[in-house]
Amino acid sequence: MQTAHELFIHELTDMLSAERQLVEALGKQAEESSRPDLKKAFESHREQTEKQVQRLEQCFDELGEEPEETECKGIKGLIEEHDSFMEEEDPSEDIADIFNVGAASKVESYEICAYEGLIRLADLMEHKKVSKLLGQNLKEEEQTAKKMEAFATKLKPEQMGMDDEELEEEEEAMEEDEISADSSDSESGARKSPSRSKSRRGRAA
Numbered sequence: 001m002q003t004a005h006e007l008f009i010h011e012l013t014d015m016l017s018a019e020r021q022l023v024e025a026l027g028k029q030a031e032e033s034s035r036p037d038l039k040k041a042f043e044s045h046r047e048q049t050e051k052q053v054q055r056l057e058q059c060f061d062e063l064g065e066e067p068e069e070t071e072c073k074g075i076k077g078l079i080e081e082h083d084s085f086m087e088e089e090d091p092s093e094d095i096a097d098i099f100n101v102g103a104a105s106k107v108e109s110y111e112i113c114a115y116e117g118l119i120r121l122a123d124l125m126e127h128k129k130v131s132k133l134l135g136q137n138l139k140e141e142e143q144t145a146k147k148m149e150a151f152a153t154k155l156k157p158e159q160m161g162m163d164d165e166e167l168e169e170e171e172e173a174m175e176e177d178e179i180s181a182d183s184s185d186s187e188s189g190a191r192k193s194p195s196r197s198k199s200r201r202g203r204a205a
Contacts, residue, residue, distance in 0.1 A: 008121045009065055013115055018072035022107065023049050025079050029100050032086065034093035038101070038151060044112060045104075045144050052140065055133045062130050078107055096156045101151045108145035167189045 003008060030042035060067050082103045085091070091099060115138040122131035151168060 004125060008118070008127075009063070009115070009120070009127065011118055012056065012059060013070050014072045014074075014198045015111075015118060016053065016060075016067050016077040017070050018111065018114070019053045020055060021075050021079060022074060023053065025082070029082075029104065032100060032106055035097055038097055040098075041147055041151070042104075048140050048144070051129065052137045055137055059130045059133050062126065062133075072102055074110055075107065078110065092158070094155070096155060098152075098155050101148050101155060105148045105152065108141055108148060111141045112138065112145065132182075153194065176177060 001010065026042050026046035026049060030039050030046065033039040054066060057067075082100075085099060086096065115134055119131055119134050119138065122128075122134060
């Protein structure tokens with residue numbers, strides 16, 4: 001690879017593979033969601049991603065290029081991470097929802113960085129229409145990232161993983177630490193007092 005154009009086509013092909021993989025992955029996340037609003041968000045983004053695939057295909061048409069058969073390893077890894085967790089950990093519904101929101105946020109971060117890089121190259125080579133198409137995809141990814149952030153703040157696990165006895169033990173340990181700290185401060189103050197008294201007596205003499 002020797003030219004910016006070659007790099008641009010390589011990255012564009014990688015992004016097309018990423019979006020195609022995500023169409024299927026988002027459908028799976030929608031099925032896994034227990035909350036209707038989260039399910040709807042994943043279904044909506046799946047439809048949005050299908051349109052993003054079309055825009056990327058338009059980019060190739062605009063450039064007079066054909067995308068090669070390739071696989072985006074970055075997105076593939078994030079999808080495999082998701083699938084392994086769901087299969088191996090057997091999460092409860094609330095934990096699955098929290099995990100899926102986190103997984104979606106990781107994907108959005110990846111895509112936003114990728115689109116920003118593509119747009120920089122497109123602008124550098126003055127591919128104005130291509131840059132505009134990529135900008136539309138980027139804007140949608142940024143909106144989805146904000147939605148996932150909103151879900152992350154309101155989704156709460158039903159269980160924190162600590163029973164009442166563990167909580168009591170932790171509180172008792174904290175109280176003991178506070179008592180120990182107070183005792184240390186008192187002893188330190190007592191040791192300093194005689195020195196101050198001697199100093200006063202010395203000055204008086």
